[in-house]
Amino acid sequence: MNYQLKSAITSIKRFPFQALAAIFLxxxxxxVVTILSVVSYSSxxxxxxxETRPQVIAFLKDSAxxxxxxxxxxxxxxxxxxxxxxYVSKEEALSIYRDATVDNPLLGELVNPxxxxxxxxxxxxxLSHAQGVIEELKTEAIVDSVGFTASLGGEKSxxxxxxxxxxxxxxxKLGGGFFALLLVxxxxxxxxxxxxxxxxxxxxxxxxxxxxxxxxxxxxxxxxIESIIYVLVGVTLGWxxxxxxILYVAPSxxxxxxxxxxxxRDPLMFFSLFGIILLGEAVTGILLATLGSNLALSRAGRxx
Amino acid sequence: MVKFKLVTKTxxxxxxLKDVSFEVKDxxxxxxxxxxxAGKTTILKLILxxxxxxxxxxxxxxxxxSKVSEKDLPGFRQKVGCVFQDFKLLNERTTYENIxxxxxxxxxxxxxxxxxxxxxxxxxxxxxxKNLFPSQLSGGEIQMASLARALVVNPDLIxxxxxxxxxxxxxxxxxxxxxxxxxxEGKTVIxxxxxxxxxxxxxxxxxxxxxxxxxxx
Numbered sequence: 001m002n003y004q005l006k007s008a009i010t011s012i013k014r015f016p017f018q019a020l021a022a023i024f025l026x027x028x029x030x031x032v033v034t035i036l037s038v039v040s041y042s043s044x045x046x047x048x049x050x051e052t053r054p055q056v057i058a059f060l061k062d063s064a065x066x067x068x069x070x071x072x073x074x075x076x077x078x079x080x081x082x083x084x085x086x087y088v089s090k091e092e093a094l095s096i097y098r099d100a101t102v103d104n105p106l107l108g109e110l111v112n113p114x115x116x117x118x119x120x121x122x123x124x125x126x127l128s129h130a131q132g133v134i135e136e137l138k139t140e141a142i143v144d145s146v147g148f149t150a151s152l153g154g155e156k157s158x159x160x161x162x163x164x165x166x167x168x169x170x171x172x173k174l175g176g177g178f179f180a181l182l183l184v185x186x187x188x189x190x191x192x193x194x195x196x197x198x199x200x201x202x203x204x205x206x207x208x209x210x211x212x213x214x215x216x217x218x219x220x221x222x223x224x225i226e227s228i229i230y231v232l233v234g235v236t237l238g239w240x241x242x243x244x245x246i247l248y249v250a251p252s253x254x255x256x257x258x259x260x261x262x263x264x265r266d267p268l269m270f271f272s273l274f275g276i277i278l279l280g281e282a283v284t285g286i287l288l289a290t291l292g293s294n295l296a297l298s299r300a301g302r303x304x
Numbered sequence: 305m306v307k308f309k310l311v312t313k314t315x316x317x318x319x320x321l322k323d324v325s326f327e328v329k330d331x332x333x334x335x336x337x338x339x340x341x342a343g344k345t346t347i348l349k350l351i352l353x354x355x356x357x358x359x360x361x362x363x364x365x366x367x368x369x370s371k372v373s374e375k376d377l378p379g380f381r382q383k384v385g386c387v388f389q390d391f392k393l394l395n396e397r398t399t400y401e402n403i404x405x406x407x408x409x410x411x412x413x414x415x416x417x418x419x420x421x422x423x424x425x426x427x428x429x430x431x432x433x434k435n436l437f438p439s440q441l442s443g444g445e446i447q448m449a450s451l452a453r454a455l456v457v458n459p460d461l462i463x464x465x466x467x468x469x470x471x472x473x474x475x476x477x478x479x480x481x482x483x484x485x486x487x488x489e490g491k492t493v494i495x496x497x498x499x500x501x502x503x504x505x506x507x508x509x510x511x512x513x514x515x516x517x518x519x520x521x
Contacts, residue, residue, distance in 0.1 A: 003408035014396060208392045211354065212453070213381035214409040 007222035008229060011198055019230065022194040026234025027241070029187040030281055034242035036176045037277045042262040043172045049260045056124065056133060057147040059117040064142035072140060073120055081129040085122040093119065117144060184284075187234075188292055195227055195296035220297055227293040231285035239278050305330045305461055305492040306351060311360030313346055313516075320346040321516045323360070328494060333487040335503050336496040338513035344496035345389060346516075348463045351494070352384060353377060365460060382410055385454030387464040391446050393438045399449045400425070400434040406453045420456055428452045428482065444475035451479060455486060462486060464495045468502055476502055 012019045060069060069087065076085045088096070093116035101107040124130055130148065137146045199206070209219050250263055264270045306328040313321040321343045328334050336344040349355045350362055353369050362369040365383065372380045393402050403421050412420070425431040428448040438446055447467060454462055464483060468476035480502055487493045497503060503510060512520040 003405065010396060205394055208394060209405070209409065210378075211352065211381065211386060211388070211392065212406055212409055212457075213378045213384075215378045218378075218409060 004218070004221040004225055008225040011202065011222065011226055012229065015198065015201065018194050018197060022190060022230045023233050023237070025190045026187050026231055026285075027237040029183040030235045030238025030285070031241050032183050032238075033180050033281060033284075034239050034277055036180050037280075038242065038246060038263075038273075040173070040176060041273060043168075045261050045263075046257075055121050055148075056130065056137070058120045058137050058140070059144045059147065060119055060142050061144045062117070064118065068142045069118070069120070072142060076120060076122055079133075081125055081133055082122050083125055085120060088119045088121055090114065090116050090118050093117070184288070188288055191227055191230065191289065191292040192296045194230075195223055195293050198226065199223060199296055220293070223297060224290060224293040227289035227296075228286055231289040232282065235278070235281045235285045239274070239281060243274055305332070305365060306494065307361075307363040308347070308350075309361040309363075311350065311357045311362060313343075313350065313355065313357050319516050321350075321357075324513075324516070324518055325360075326511055326518060326521065328492060331487070331490050331492055332509065333484065333493045333506075334495070334509040334511060335506070336494065336511050336513060337498065337500075337503055338519075339498060341515070342513035343516040344498075344513060345465055347513075348386075348465050348494070348496055351461075351463060352381060352386060378409075382457065383460050385457060385459035385462040387447070387450050387454050387462070387467045389465040389469065391438070391450040393446060393449055393453070395438050398435050398437055399430055399441065399445075399452075402438070402449055403453045403456050406457050410457050412457075424452045424456045427455070429478075444471050444478075447471060447475070447479060451482060455482075459491065461492045462494070464493070466497055467495060468497060468499050473501070477505075480506055 058072075073085055073087055076082050094111065097111065097116065124133065134146050134148060137143050206219055246263070253262060254265070264273055308327070309325050311321055311324045312319070324343070324347070336347055338344055346355070350357055351364055351369070353372060356370070364380075367380065369380075394405070397405070400421060403424060404417055407417050407420065421434075422431065425434050428451055430445060430448055430452060433441060433445055433449075438449065441449065451464070451467065454464075462483065467479050467483070471479070476499065483493050483495065484506065510521070511518055
Protein backbone atom coordinates (compact mmCIF):
# COMPACT_ATOMS: atom_id res chain seq x y z
CA MET A 1 0.00 0.00 0.00
CA ASN A 2 1.19 3.49 -0.80
CA TYR A 3 3.03 5.09 2.15
CA GLN A 4 0.84 8.19 2.25
CA LEU A 5 -2.40 6.19 2.20
CA LYS A 6 -1.06 3.86 4.87
CA SER A 7 -0.03 6.85 6.95
CA ALA A 8 -3.52 8.39 6.63
CA ILE A 9 -5.21 5.14 7.64
CA THR A 10 -2.82 4.69 10.59
CA SER A 11 -3.69 8.20 11.73
CA ILE A 12 -7.43 7.50 11.53
CA LYS A 13 -6.99 4.27 13.51
CA ARG A 14 -4.87 6.05 16.10
CA PHE A 15 -7.55 8.67 16.85
CA PRO A 16 -10.83 6.92 16.07
CA PHE A 17 -13.05 9.31 18.02
CA GLN A 18 -11.79 12.44 16.26
CA ALA A 19 -12.28 10.61 12.98
CA LEU A 20 -15.78 9.53 13.97
CA ALA A 21 -16.73 13.08 15.02
CA ALA A 22 -15.55 14.50 11.70
CA ILE A 23 -17.25 11.74 9.70
CA PHE A 24 -20.48 12.10 11.68
CA LEU A 25 -20.73 15.84 11.06
CA UNK A 26 -19.84 15.45 7.40
CA UNK A 27 -22.47 12.71 7.09
CA UNK A 28 -25.10 15.05 8.57
CA UNK A 29 -23.97 17.84 6.26
CA UNK A 30 -24.13 15.76 3.12
CA UNK A 31 -27.38 14.16 4.29
CA VAL A 32 -28.90 17.64 4.43
CA VAL A 33 -27.21 18.66 1.17
CA THR A 34 -28.63 15.56 -0.55
CA ILE A 35 -32.10 16.21 0.87
CA LEU A 36 -31.88 19.86 -0.22
CA SER A 37 -30.74 18.79 -3.68
CA VAL A 38 -33.74 16.49 -3.99
CA VAL A 39 -36.09 19.14 -2.56
CA SER A 40 -34.60 21.66 -4.97
CA TYR A 41 -35.18 19.27 -7.88
CA SER A 42 -38.71 18.48 -6.75
CA SER A 43 -39.61 22.12 -6.10
CA UNK A 44 -38.33 23.11 -9.53
CA UNK A 45 -40.50 20.36 -11.00
CA UNK A 46 -43.50 21.52 -8.97
CA UNK A 47 -42.95 25.12 -10.03
CA UNK A 48 -42.49 24.04 -13.62
CA UNK A 49 -45.70 22.08 -13.35
CA UNK A 50 -47.59 25.09 -12.05
CA GLU A 51 -45.86 27.37 -14.54
CA THR A 52 -47.05 25.26 -17.42
CA ARG A 53 -50.48 24.56 -16.03
CA PRO A 54 -52.10 27.85 -17.05
CA GLN A 55 -53.73 27.41 -20.41
CA VAL A 56 -53.91 29.98 -23.10
CA ILE A 57 -57.16 29.86 -25.05
CA ALA A 58 -57.39 31.57 -28.41
CA PHE A 59 -61.09 32.05 -29.14
CA LEU A 60 -61.60 31.93 -32.87
CA LYS A 61 -63.86 34.10 -34.97
CA ASP A 62 -66.90 32.45 -36.56
CA SER A 63 -65.43 33.35 -39.94
CA ALA A 64 -62.42 31.10 -39.39
CA UNK A 65 -62.26 28.28 -41.90
CA UNK A 66 -60.90 24.79 -41.38
CA UNK A 67 -57.82 25.73 -43.43
CA UNK A 68 -57.03 28.90 -41.48
CA UNK A 69 -57.61 27.12 -38.16
CA UNK A 70 -55.39 24.25 -39.28
CA UNK A 71 -52.70 26.69 -40.40
CA UNK A 72 -52.72 28.49 -37.04
CA UNK A 73 -52.72 25.19 -35.15
CA UNK A 74 -49.72 24.05 -37.17
CA UNK A 75 -47.95 27.35 -36.53
CA UNK A 76 -48.52 27.04 -32.77
CA UNK A 77 -47.38 23.43 -32.74
CA UNK A 78 -44.07 24.50 -34.30
CA UNK A 79 -43.56 27.22 -31.72
CA UNK A 80 -40.91 26.10 -29.17
CA UNK A 81 -42.56 28.10 -26.39
CA UNK A 82 -45.84 26.24 -26.76
CA UNK A 83 -46.90 22.71 -26.03
CA UNK A 84 -49.99 20.51 -26.22
CA UNK A 85 -52.01 22.48 -28.77
CA UNK A 86 -55.59 21.29 -28.92
CA TYR A 87 -58.47 22.37 -31.12
CA VAL A 88 -61.85 22.65 -29.37
CA SER A 89 -64.82 22.87 -31.72
CA LYS A 90 -68.09 24.68 -30.90
CA GLU A 91 -69.72 21.30 -30.12
CA GLU A 92 -66.95 20.27 -27.83
CA ALA A 93 -67.11 23.64 -26.10
CA LEU A 94 -70.82 23.09 -25.47
CA SER A 95 -70.13 19.63 -24.14
CA ILE A 96 -67.51 21.05 -21.74
CA TYR A 97 -70.02 23.66 -20.67
CA ARG A 98 -72.68 21.04 -20.05
CA ASP A 99 -70.26 18.94 -18.04
CA ALA A 100 -69.42 21.98 -15.97
CA THR A 101 -73.08 22.75 -15.35
CA VAL A 102 -74.17 19.18 -14.73
CA ASP A 103 -75.60 20.20 -11.34
CA ASN A 104 -77.91 22.64 -13.09
CA PRO A 105 -79.11 20.98 -16.36
CA LEU A 106 -81.37 23.93 -17.17
CA LEU A 107 -78.34 26.15 -17.78
CA GLY A 108 -77.06 23.61 -20.32
CA GLU A 109 -80.36 23.34 -22.14
CA LEU A 110 -80.74 27.10 -22.51
CA VAL A 111 -77.72 27.43 -24.81
CA ASN A 112 -76.93 26.12 -28.29
CA PRO A 113 -73.51 25.42 -29.79
CA UNK A 114 -73.51 28.52 -31.95
CA UNK A 115 -72.89 30.82 -28.98
CA UNK A 116 -69.70 29.04 -28.03
CA UNK A 117 -66.71 29.96 -30.17
CA UNK A 118 -64.28 27.31 -31.36
CA UNK A 119 -60.88 27.68 -29.77
CA UNK A 120 -57.26 26.60 -29.80
CA UNK A 121 -56.00 25.72 -26.32
CA UNK A 122 -52.41 25.17 -25.35
CA UNK A 123 -49.93 25.26 -22.48
CA UNK A 124 -46.63 27.08 -22.29
CA UNK A 125 -43.20 25.64 -21.65
CA UNK A 126 -42.36 28.60 -19.48
CA LEU A 127 -44.72 31.04 -17.85
CA SER A 128 -42.46 33.97 -18.75
CA HIS A 129 -43.39 33.42 -22.42
CA ALA A 130 -47.10 33.92 -21.77
CA GLN A 131 -47.27 37.67 -22.29
CA GLY A 132 -45.41 37.53 -25.60
CA VAL A 133 -47.41 34.61 -26.95
CA ILE A 134 -50.70 36.24 -26.00
CA GLU A 135 -49.73 39.52 -27.67
CA GLU A 136 -48.72 37.68 -30.83
CA LEU A 137 -51.93 35.66 -30.86
CA LYS A 138 -54.05 38.79 -30.65
CA THR A 139 -52.63 39.92 -33.97
CA GLU A 140 -53.82 36.77 -35.75
CA ALA A 141 -56.71 37.49 -38.14
CA ILE A 142 -58.87 34.55 -37.07
CA VAL A 143 -58.39 35.14 -33.35
CA ASP A 144 -61.21 36.99 -31.71
CA SER A 145 -59.85 37.18 -28.19
CA VAL A 146 -57.32 35.44 -25.98
CA GLY A 147 -57.99 34.00 -22.56
CA PHE A 148 -55.47 32.96 -19.97
CA THR A 149 -56.41 30.63 -17.13
CA ALA A 150 -54.02 31.09 -14.28
CA SER A 151 -54.84 30.89 -10.66
CA LEU A 152 -52.57 30.33 -7.76
CA GLY A 153 -53.26 31.58 -4.27
CA GLY A 154 -56.12 33.73 -5.48
CA GLU A 155 -54.18 35.80 -8.01
CA LYS A 156 -55.91 36.19 -11.30
CA SER A 157 -53.63 38.31 -13.41
CA UNK A 158 -50.68 36.91 -15.27
CA UNK A 159 -48.26 39.28 -13.58
CA UNK A 160 -49.42 38.22 -10.12
CA UNK A 161 -49.05 34.54 -10.93
CA UNK A 162 -45.57 34.99 -12.34
CA UNK A 163 -44.47 37.05 -9.37
CA UNK A 164 -45.94 34.60 -6.91
CA UNK A 165 -44.16 31.65 -8.51
CA UNK A 166 -40.89 33.53 -8.73
CA UNK A 167 -41.17 34.41 -5.03
CA UNK A 168 -41.76 30.80 -4.01
CA UNK A 169 -38.75 29.69 -6.07
CA UNK A 170 -36.56 32.42 -4.63
CA UNK A 171 -37.49 31.67 -1.01
CA UNK A 172 -36.92 27.97 -1.54
CA LYS A 173 -33.54 28.54 -3.13
CA LEU A 174 -32.44 31.20 -0.63
CA GLY A 175 -33.62 29.34 2.46
CA GLY A 176 -32.28 25.99 1.37
CA GLY A 177 -29.04 27.48 0.11
CA PHE A 178 -28.46 29.39 3.34
CA PHE A 179 -29.05 26.30 5.45
CA ALA A 180 -26.78 24.22 3.24
CA LEU A 181 -24.07 26.89 3.33
CA LEU A 182 -24.30 27.07 7.11
CA LEU A 183 -23.79 23.32 7.37
CA VAL A 184 -21.02 23.25 4.80
CA UNK A 185 -19.27 26.09 6.66
CA UNK A 186 -19.59 24.31 10.01
CA UNK A 187 -18.31 21.06 8.51
CA UNK A 188 -15.41 22.89 6.95
CA UNK A 189 -14.44 24.38 10.32
CA UNK A 190 -14.75 21.01 12.08
CA UNK A 191 -12.61 19.46 9.36
CA UNK A 192 -9.95 22.15 9.78
CA UNK A 193 -9.98 21.80 13.58
CA UNK A 194 -9.83 17.99 13.41
CA UNK A 195 -6.99 18.07 10.93
CA UNK A 196 -5.25 20.74 13.03
CA UNK A 197 -5.35 18.36 16.00
CA UNK A 198 -4.04 15.60 13.77
CA UNK A 199 -1.17 17.76 12.57
CA UNK A 200 -0.33 18.75 16.14
CA UNK A 201 -0.28 15.10 17.19
CA UNK A 202 1.98 14.30 14.25
CA UNK A 203 4.47 17.07 14.88
CA UNK A 204 7.11 14.51 15.90
CA UNK A 205 6.56 12.54 12.72
CA UNK A 206 6.71 15.69 10.62
CA UNK A 207 10.00 16.65 12.30
CA UNK A 208 11.49 13.22 11.57
CA UNK A 209 10.30 13.30 7.98
CA UNK A 210 11.82 16.76 7.55
CA UNK A 211 15.15 15.56 8.93
CA UNK A 212 15.35 12.55 6.64
CA UNK A 213 14.67 14.74 3.63
CA UNK A 214 10.95 14.41 2.92
CA UNK A 215 9.54 16.94 0.48
CA UNK A 216 6.72 19.18 1.73
CA UNK A 217 4.26 17.46 -0.58
CA UNK A 218 5.26 14.08 0.88
CA UNK A 219 4.47 15.35 4.39
CA UNK A 220 1.23 17.04 3.31
CA UNK A 221 -0.25 14.16 1.33
CA UNK A 222 -1.29 11.91 4.25
CA UNK A 223 -3.19 14.85 5.80
CA UNK A 224 -4.94 15.62 2.51
CA ILE A 225 -5.72 11.92 1.93
CA GLU A 226 -7.07 11.64 5.47
CA SER A 227 -9.44 14.58 4.98
CA ILE A 228 -10.54 13.20 1.60
CA ILE A 229 -11.32 9.87 3.31
CA TYR A 230 -13.48 11.66 5.90
CA VAL A 231 -15.32 13.64 3.26
CA LEU A 232 -15.89 10.69 0.94
CA VAL A 233 -17.19 8.53 3.79
CA GLY A 234 -19.42 11.44 4.88
CA VAL A 235 -20.68 12.01 1.33
CA THR A 236 -21.39 8.32 0.76
CA LEU A 237 -23.19 7.84 4.08
CA GLY A 238 -25.23 11.05 3.78
CA TRP A 239 -26.18 10.22 0.22
CA UNK A 240 -27.00 6.59 0.99
CA UNK A 241 -29.19 7.41 3.99
CA UNK A 242 -31.13 9.96 1.90
CA UNK A 243 -31.47 7.52 -0.99
CA UNK A 244 -32.83 4.79 1.28
CA UNK A 245 -35.21 7.25 2.99
CA ILE A 246 -36.47 8.59 -0.34
CA LEU A 247 -36.91 5.10 -1.77
CA TYR A 248 -38.96 4.35 1.33
CA VAL A 249 -41.21 7.42 1.12
CA ALA A 250 -41.27 7.81 -2.69
CA PRO A 251 -44.35 5.61 -3.38
CA SER A 252 -46.47 7.51 -0.84
CA UNK A 253 -45.14 10.90 -1.97
CA UNK A 254 -45.71 10.16 -5.66
CA UNK A 255 -49.18 8.94 -4.84
CA UNK A 256 -49.89 12.05 -2.76
CA UNK A 257 -48.68 14.51 -5.41
CA UNK A 258 -50.47 12.65 -8.18
CA UNK A 259 -49.58 13.94 -11.61
CA UNK A 260 -47.08 16.51 -10.28
CA UNK A 261 -43.71 14.95 -11.15
CA UNK A 262 -41.85 15.55 -7.89
CA UNK A 263 -39.42 12.69 -8.65
CA UNK A 264 -38.56 10.90 -11.88
CA ARG A 265 -40.82 7.88 -12.33
CA ASP A 266 -38.40 6.08 -14.61
CA PRO A 267 -35.93 4.12 -12.38
CA LEU A 268 -33.06 4.95 -14.76
CA MET A 269 -33.82 8.66 -14.51
CA PHE A 270 -34.27 8.36 -10.75
CA PHE A 271 -30.87 6.77 -10.23
CA SER A 272 -29.29 9.14 -12.74
CA LEU A 273 -30.55 12.04 -10.61
CA PHE A 274 -29.01 10.50 -7.50
CA GLY A 275 -25.84 9.66 -9.41
CA ILE A 276 -25.46 13.30 -10.43
CA ILE A 277 -26.06 14.42 -6.84
CA LEU A 278 -23.43 11.94 -5.57
CA LEU A 279 -20.92 13.07 -8.16
CA GLY A 280 -21.54 16.73 -7.39
CA GLU A 281 -21.18 16.11 -3.67
CA ALA A 282 -18.01 14.06 -4.12
CA VAL A 283 -16.41 16.84 -6.18
CA THR A 284 -17.53 19.48 -3.68
CA GLY A 285 -16.33 17.27 -0.83
CA ILE A 286 -12.89 16.73 -2.35
CA LEU A 287 -12.56 20.48 -2.89
CA LEU A 288 -13.62 21.05 0.71
CA ALA A 289 -11.12 18.45 1.96
CA THR A 290 -8.25 19.85 -0.10
CA LEU A 291 -9.00 23.40 1.00
CA GLY A 292 -9.49 22.38 4.63
CA SER A 293 -6.30 20.34 4.86
CA ASN A 294 -4.24 23.05 3.17
CA LEU A 295 -5.67 25.63 5.55
CA ALA A 296 -4.92 23.39 8.56
CA LEU A 297 -1.39 22.78 7.26
CA SER A 298 -0.71 26.46 6.66
CA ARG A 299 -2.02 27.29 10.15
CA ALA A 300 0.27 24.60 11.63
CA GLY A 301 3.17 26.01 9.59
CA ARG A 302 2.55 29.50 11.00
CA UNK A 303 2.47 28.19 14.57
CA UNK A 304 5.83 26.34 14.17
CA MET B 305 33.16 16.11 2.12
CA VAL B 306 32.54 18.38 5.13
CA LYS B 307 34.29 21.67 5.76
CA PHE B 308 33.75 24.06 8.67
CA LYS B 309 35.38 27.48 8.45
CA LEU B 310 35.32 29.69 11.54
CA VAL B 311 31.84 28.61 12.49
CA THR B 312 30.22 30.17 15.52
CA LYS B 313 26.85 29.22 16.92
CA THR B 314 25.18 30.61 20.00
CA UNK B 315 21.90 29.71 21.67
CA UNK B 316 20.86 32.94 23.33
CA UNK B 317 23.77 33.81 25.57
CA UNK B 318 25.25 30.31 25.46
CA UNK B 319 28.05 29.87 22.97
CA UNK B 320 27.78 26.34 21.55
CA LEU B 321 30.58 26.71 18.98
CA LYS B 322 33.25 29.37 18.71
CA ASP B 323 35.25 29.83 15.49
CA VAL B 324 35.37 26.12 14.75
CA SER B 325 37.24 25.06 11.61
CA PHE B 326 37.93 21.54 10.41
CA GLU B 327 37.68 19.43 7.32
CA VAL B 328 36.56 15.87 6.75
CA LYS B 329 37.66 14.29 3.51
CA ASP B 330 35.62 11.94 1.33
CA UNK B 331 35.58 8.41 2.72
CA UNK B 332 37.01 9.47 6.05
CA UNK B 333 35.83 8.20 9.46
CA UNK B 334 36.11 10.70 12.27
CA UNK B 335 35.03 10.96 15.85
CA UNK B 336 33.80 14.19 17.43
CA UNK B 337 34.66 13.73 21.08
CA UNK B 338 33.93 15.72 24.13
CA UNK B 339 31.76 15.99 27.20
CA UNK B 340 28.10 16.96 27.12
CA UNK B 341 27.70 20.54 25.96
CA ALA B 342 30.98 20.50 24.05
CA GLY B 343 29.21 21.21 20.75
CA LYS B 344 29.22 17.76 19.11
CA THR B 345 25.49 17.63 18.41
CA THR B 346 25.52 21.27 17.31
CA ILE B 347 28.08 20.39 14.62
CA LEU B 348 25.89 17.54 13.36
CA LYS B 349 22.79 19.76 13.36
CA LEU B 350 24.67 22.43 11.42
CA ILE B 351 25.76 19.87 8.82
CA LEU B 352 22.14 18.81 8.39
CA UNK B 353 21.02 22.45 8.27
CA UNK B 354 18.72 21.77 11.17
CA UNK B 355 20.11 24.97 12.70
CA UNK B 356 21.99 27.89 11.17
CA UNK B 357 25.42 29.21 12.14
CA UNK B 358 25.78 32.78 13.40
CA UNK B 359 28.97 33.25 11.45
CA UNK B 360 31.31 31.14 9.35
CA UNK B 361 30.94 28.82 6.39
CA UNK B 362 29.90 25.19 6.17
CA UNK B 363 30.39 23.14 3.03
CA UNK B 364 28.96 19.63 2.61
CA UNK B 365 29.79 17.67 -0.51
CA UNK B 366 31.10 20.84 -2.11
CA UNK B 367 27.85 22.69 -1.43
CA UNK B 368 27.73 25.82 0.71
CA UNK B 369 25.04 24.83 3.21
CA SER B 370 23.95 28.44 3.73
CA LYS B 371 23.03 28.58 0.05
CA VAL B 372 20.82 25.48 0.14
CA SER B 373 17.33 26.86 -0.34
CA GLU B 374 14.24 25.70 1.53
CA LYS B 375 13.13 23.98 -1.66
CA ASP B 376 16.43 22.13 -2.12
CA LEU B 377 16.82 21.21 1.54
CA PRO B 378 15.00 17.85 1.31
CA GLY B 379 17.21 16.76 -1.59
CA PHE B 380 20.29 17.87 0.36
CA ARG B 381 19.22 15.90 3.45
CA GLN B 382 18.44 12.81 1.41
CA LYS B 383 22.17 12.44 0.75
CA VAL B 384 22.90 12.29 4.46
CA GLY B 385 22.12 9.31 6.65
CA CYS B 386 21.52 10.25 10.27
CA VAL B 387 21.50 8.23 13.46
CA PHE B 388 19.97 10.57 15.99
CA GLN B 389 20.78 10.67 19.67
CA ASP B 390 17.11 10.19 20.51
CA PHE B 391 16.69 7.68 17.63
CA LYS B 392 13.72 9.52 16.11
CA LEU B 393 11.84 6.37 15.25
CA LEU B 394 8.09 6.50 14.71
CA ASN B 395 6.60 4.68 17.68
CA GLU B 396 3.40 3.64 15.94
CA ARG B 397 5.28 1.96 13.11
CA THR B 398 7.11 -1.34 13.07
CA THR B 399 10.84 -1.63 12.55
CA TYR B 400 10.22 -2.60 8.94
CA GLU B 401 7.92 0.40 8.38
CA ASN B 402 10.38 2.80 10.02
CA ILE B 403 13.02 1.76 7.51
CA UNK B 404 10.48 1.77 4.70
CA UNK B 405 9.78 5.48 5.30
CA UNK B 406 13.33 6.41 4.34
CA UNK B 407 12.87 4.68 0.98
CA UNK B 408 9.44 6.24 0.48
CA UNK B 409 10.94 9.68 1.11
CA UNK B 410 13.58 9.00 -1.53
CA UNK B 411 10.88 7.87 -3.94
CA UNK B 412 12.59 4.50 -4.43
CA UNK B 413 10.25 2.24 -6.45
CA UNK B 414 8.18 0.07 -4.09
CA UNK B 415 9.25 -3.06 -5.94
CA UNK B 416 12.76 -2.58 -4.57
CA UNK B 417 11.81 -1.89 -0.98
CA UNK B 418 11.49 -5.45 0.31
CA UNK B 419 14.87 -6.58 -0.96
CA UNK B 420 16.69 -3.53 0.36
CA UNK B 421 14.95 -3.50 3.73
CA UNK B 422 15.45 -7.21 4.35
CA UNK B 423 19.12 -6.92 3.40
CA UNK B 424 19.70 -4.06 5.83
CA UNK B 425 17.65 -5.78 8.55
CA UNK B 426 19.84 -8.86 8.24
CA UNK B 427 22.92 -6.65 8.29
CA UNK B 428 21.94 -5.03 11.61
CA UNK B 429 20.56 -8.27 13.03
CA UNK B 430 16.95 -7.18 13.27
CA UNK B 431 15.38 -9.40 10.65
CA UNK B 432 13.42 -11.40 13.21
CA UNK B 433 12.34 -8.14 14.89
CA LYS B 434 11.02 -6.50 11.75
CA ASN B 435 7.38 -6.60 12.82
CA LEU B 436 7.98 -5.27 16.31
CA PHE B 437 7.29 -1.68 17.32
CA PRO B 438 10.06 0.47 18.87
CA SER B 439 8.45 0.05 22.30
CA GLN B 440 8.96 -3.70 21.95
CA LEU B 441 12.67 -3.40 21.14
CA SER B 442 15.64 -3.15 23.49
CA GLY B 443 17.81 -0.01 23.59
CA GLY B 444 20.44 -1.63 21.39
CA GLU B 445 17.84 -2.83 18.91
CA ILE B 446 16.30 0.65 18.67
CA GLN B 447 19.74 2.06 17.95
CA MET B 448 20.24 -0.61 15.29
CA ALA B 449 16.87 0.21 13.73
CA SER B 450 17.84 3.87 13.61
CA LEU B 451 21.14 2.92 11.97
CA ALA B 452 19.32 0.68 9.49
CA ARG B 453 17.05 3.57 8.46
CA ALA B 454 20.11 5.76 7.90
CA LEU B 455 21.95 3.11 5.88
CA VAL B 456 19.10 1.83 3.73
CA VAL B 457 19.17 4.93 1.54
CA ASN B 458 22.87 4.34 0.77
CA PRO B 459 23.96 7.88 1.71
CA ASP B 460 27.33 9.44 0.91
CA LEU B 461 27.66 10.84 4.40
CA ILE B 462 26.61 9.23 7.68
CA UNK B 463 26.20 11.24 10.85
CA UNK B 464 25.81 9.34 14.09
CA UNK B 465 25.08 11.18 17.31
CA UNK B 466 26.04 9.08 20.34
CA UNK B 467 25.19 5.83 18.58
CA UNK B 468 26.53 3.78 21.45
CA UNK B 469 25.03 5.84 24.26
CA UNK B 470 23.87 3.66 27.17
CA UNK B 471 24.64 0.45 25.29
CA UNK B 472 26.74 -2.36 26.69
CA UNK B 473 30.19 -2.96 25.27
CA UNK B 474 29.19 -5.77 22.91
CA UNK B 475 26.33 -3.84 21.35
CA UNK B 476 28.40 -0.67 21.07
CA UNK B 477 31.17 -2.65 19.42
CA UNK B 478 28.66 -4.20 17.02
CA UNK B 479 27.42 -0.77 15.93
CA UNK B 480 30.94 0.52 15.45
CA UNK B 481 31.82 -2.51 13.35
CA UNK B 482 28.83 -1.79 11.15
CA UNK B 483 29.83 1.84 10.74
CA UNK B 484 33.40 0.82 9.97
CA UNK B 485 32.12 -1.63 7.38
CA UNK B 486 30.09 1.11 5.72
CA UNK B 487 33.12 3.41 5.83
CA UNK B 488 35.18 0.75 4.06
CA GLU B 489 32.64 0.90 1.24
CA GLY B 490 33.71 4.51 0.73
CA LYS B 491 31.14 6.36 2.80
CA THR B 492 32.15 9.28 4.99
CA VAL B 493 31.25 8.71 8.64
CA ILE B 494 31.14 11.31 11.42
CA UNK B 495 30.40 9.96 14.87
CA UNK B 496 29.77 12.17 17.87
CA UNK B 497 30.51 10.31 21.09
CA UNK B 498 31.89 10.57 24.58
CA UNK B 499 32.73 6.86 24.75
CA UNK B 500 36.52 6.84 25.12
CA UNK B 501 36.85 3.06 25.01
CA UNK B 502 35.20 2.83 21.64
CA UNK B 503 37.22 5.72 20.24
CA UNK B 504 40.48 4.24 21.50
CA UNK B 505 39.64 0.87 20.04
CA UNK B 506 38.69 2.19 16.59
CA UNK B 507 41.88 4.19 16.07
CA UNK B 508 40.34 6.77 13.78
CA UNK B 509 40.81 10.49 13.45
CA UNK B 510 39.48 12.36 16.47
CA UNK B 511 38.36 15.97 16.89
CA UNK B 512 38.18 16.81 20.56
CA UNK B 513 35.80 19.54 21.63
CA UNK B 514 35.27 21.38 24.86
CA UNK B 515 33.02 24.36 25.49
CA UNK B 516 32.41 24.85 21.79
CA UNK B 517 36.08 24.89 20.76
CA UNK B 518 38.35 22.33 19.16
CA UNK B 519 40.96 21.56 21.77
CA UNK B 520 42.76 18.74 20.01
CA UNK B 521 42.77 17.17 16.59
